[in-house]
Amino acid sequence: MKIQKDKSDYLSPVLVKELRQGLRSKVFTGWFLLTQILMIGTVIMGLIAVNAGKSTEGYNGLFWSMVGLLLLFVLPGRGIHSISREVEQNTMELVMLTRLTAWRIVFGKWLSYGSQILLLFSSILPYFILRYYLGGINLLADFKIFAILLILSMLFTSMAIAQSAYVSKTKSKRSSSRVSQVVGSIIFFYFLMMILGQMRIFRRMPKVDSDLILFLMIFCPLLIVFMLTIGASKIAPHAENYSARKRWIGFAFLLVCALLFLTDLEKNIVLGCTVVPMLIIWVEAITEDIKMIPSISQNLLTGNRLIKRLRFLFYPGWCSGLLYFVTTLIILQALTGMKYPDSENMLAHFVAIIGTIIMPLALVTLCFPSKKSIYKFYWIIQVCVLILVVILLAAKDEVDSKIMDYIYLLPSAALFTWEKRGMVIPEMTMPLSTTIICILILAPKVKKNIQKIREIELNLEQNKILTPEPLNLEPPNP
Numbered sequence: 001m002k003i004q005k006d007k008s009d010y011l012s013p014v015l016v017k018e019l020r021q022g023l024r025s026k027v028f029t030g031w032f033l034l035t036q037i038l039m040i041g042t043v044i045m046g047l048i049a050v051n052a053g054k055s056t057e058g059y060n061g062l063f064w065s066m067v068g069l070l071l072l073f074v075l076p077g078r079g080i081h082s083i084s085r086e087v088e089q090n091t092m093e094l095v096m097l098t099r100l101t102a103w104r105i106v107f108g109k110w111l112s113y114g115s116q117i118l119l120l121f122s123s124i125l126p127y128f129i130l131r132y133y134l135g136g137i138n139l140l141a142d143f144k145i146f147a148i149l150l151i152l153s154m155l156f157t158s159m160a161i162a163q164s165a166y167v168s169k170t171k172s173k174r175s176s177s178r179v180s181q182v183v184g185s186i187i188f189f190y191f192l193m194m195i196l197g198q199m200r201i202f203r204r205m206p207k208v209d210s211d212l213i214l215f216l217m218i219f220c221p222l223l224i225v226f227m228l229t230i231g232a233s234k235i236a237p238h239a240e241n242y243s244a245r246k247r248w249i250g251f252a253f254l255l256v257c258a259l260l261f262l263t264d265l266e267k268n269i270v271l272g273c274t275v276v277p278m279l280i281i282w283v284e285a286i287t288e289d290i291k292m293i294p295s296i297s298q299n300l301l302t303g304n305r306l307i308k309r310l311r312f313l314f315y316p317g318w319c320s321g322l323l324y325f326v327t328t329l330i331i332l333q334a335l336t337g338m339k340y341p342d343s344e345n346m347l348a349h350f351v352a353i354i355g356t357i358i359m360p361l362a363l364v365t366l367c368f369p370s371k372k373s374i375y376k377f378y379w380i381i382q383v384c385v386l387i388l389v390v391i392l393l394a395a396k397d398e399v400d401s402k403i404m405d406y407i408y409l410l411p412s413a414a415l416f417t418w419e420k421r422g423m424v425i426p427e428m429t430m431p432l433s434t435t436i437i438c439i440l441i442l443a444p445k446v447k448k449n450i451q452k453i454r455e456i457e458l459n460l461e462q463n464k465i466l467t468p469e470p471l472n473l474e475p476p477n478p
Contacts, residue, residue, distance in 0.1 A: 019115055039124060046060075060137075071117065078160070080160045082160070096237075102242075158231075226253075239296070243288060254328060257335060282328070283378075284321075287374055288318050290372070301460070351411070360379075364381065411431040
């Protein structure tokens with residue numbers, strides 16, 4: 001007898017599990033009921049204001065404030081514990097024993113939260129349409145705002161899941177998890193306030209341009225894929241090369257940036273939305289642990305010609321990440337230079353960025369050559385240097401001028417002052433000297449790493465793993 005499958009069997013098991021648990025949770029039920037009560041109250045107050053002949057502008061602001069709070073804060077914030085909860089409850093190992101990949105696990109969680117967002121979004125639509133009958137409402141403009149809020153809600157949910165994966169890596173101490181949550185929350189709300197500052201949602205009804213929606217429809221899906229890839233890379237086994245996926249996404253960001261430069265969109269916004277994820281990719285690339293795994297070399301060598309020629313940019317580890325960082329920074333600077341040909345001191349900016357990014361890496365490899373994990377040391381040095389630069393620049397008038405002459409040996413100091421005024425030649429030579437010294441420190445280690453990779457590739461070729469001989473199953477001729 002044929003066993004009839006349930007409809008949920010055709011969906012991802014992670015999606016079914018998370019969706020069932022999410023809909024039954026007290027958080028979702030409480031916010032769902034609270035949202036309905038608040039929406040009913042807002043509509044009733046609007047009807048009273050209309051009957052009294054008063055303006056409904058204040059109630060419209062209250063309506064959008066509640067919708068923005070729900071879609072941009074409450075619902076995405078539920079994903080902060082999505083992966084760390086699995087680690088704390090010791091269920092991640094059981095999930096990884098199945099045939100589900102790390103990407104399917106993370107994507108299933110995001111799809112579950114996205115489905116709950118769509119459910120609450122659909123419950124708000126009747127009140128949204130009811131406001132139209134109160135008068136003074138542009139229905140088309142409001143639908144555009146709803147679309148933008150929905151896209152941003154999906155994006156912030158993916159950011160919360162990616163941050164949760166970072167928390168799951170610090171499972172030894174609860175304090176480390178709390179610190180990671182605080183840092184991730186600060187970054188999350190920084191992005192939120194930056195975007196809301198452009199949209200001006202809570203000040204008045206914004207005039208939404210179709211170009212803005214097109215921009216979000218192009219950039220946000222790429223950002224969502226990038227954030228989910230970060231989350232998957234933190235729980236995936238070492239044999240899965242998620243470093244290559246993140247770096248290919250970086251090339252996709254550069255391609256989208258080049259295409260959007262041809263449109264009428266604000267170039268500073270396009271450049272800013274490209275630089276921020278590229279910074280994350282760069283820091284991820286140059287702080288990765290070096291992993292010499294033959295299967296990764298096999299996959300890169302058996303790819304197409306483009307992957308074979310660029311394979312040294314996609315190996316896990318900071319050595320290949322350094323090559324990737326310099327390559328993509330050159331491409332980004334070229335795009336910026338073509339779009340802003342009159343921009344001064346482009347070379348100084350280029351040198352200052354390289355020095356700011358790689359100086360902590362050079363100090364870590366020089367002071368701790370036997371350390372395999374350099375992520376924490378990199379950030380400790382980077383934060384200390386940035387704090388020192390900010391303090392010295394803030395107290396520039398009170399510090400001895402002879403000491404201030406040497407502050408530009410720190411490339412980050414040159415990067416800060418570059419935006420305010422042009423850099424003279426002595427100031428340019430100092431960050432350039434520091435950057436060259438850092439490159440000389442890192443170059444031998446990168447060369448040694450490439451030699452080890454070539455040895456692994458040579459062993460694979462000698463063992464005929466790459467091109468195994470096909471079996472001859474034909475019978476011999478008589």
